[in-house]
Amino acid sequence: MAYESKDGTGALFKNERKEHERQPDYRGNAMVNGRAVDVAGWIRTGQSGKTYLSLKFSEPREQEERKPAPAPKDKPDADFPF
Secondary structure, three states: OOOOOOOOEEEEEEOOOOOOOOOOOEEEEEEEOOEEEEEEEEEEEOOOOOEEEEEEEEOOOOOOOOOOOOOOOOOOOOOOOO
16 A cells, blocks of 8 residues: 555655756655645755755656657568558
């Protein structure tokens, strides 16, 4: 059984695959007003020198099935007469 967040709660996890500075330091999801949302977080330093976590909430990304790319066609199919 998959874990489901209760309304008004969520979880963030360290982004172990961060490759660029613009990518979030943390990623996760939350339930807000009965809707699932993706959450991204960046560690920032304010003008006063205090460290804080900046968050962005967005619509969940669709999990795309990875399909193999079609093989290039070097020759016309024998099934087609033209």
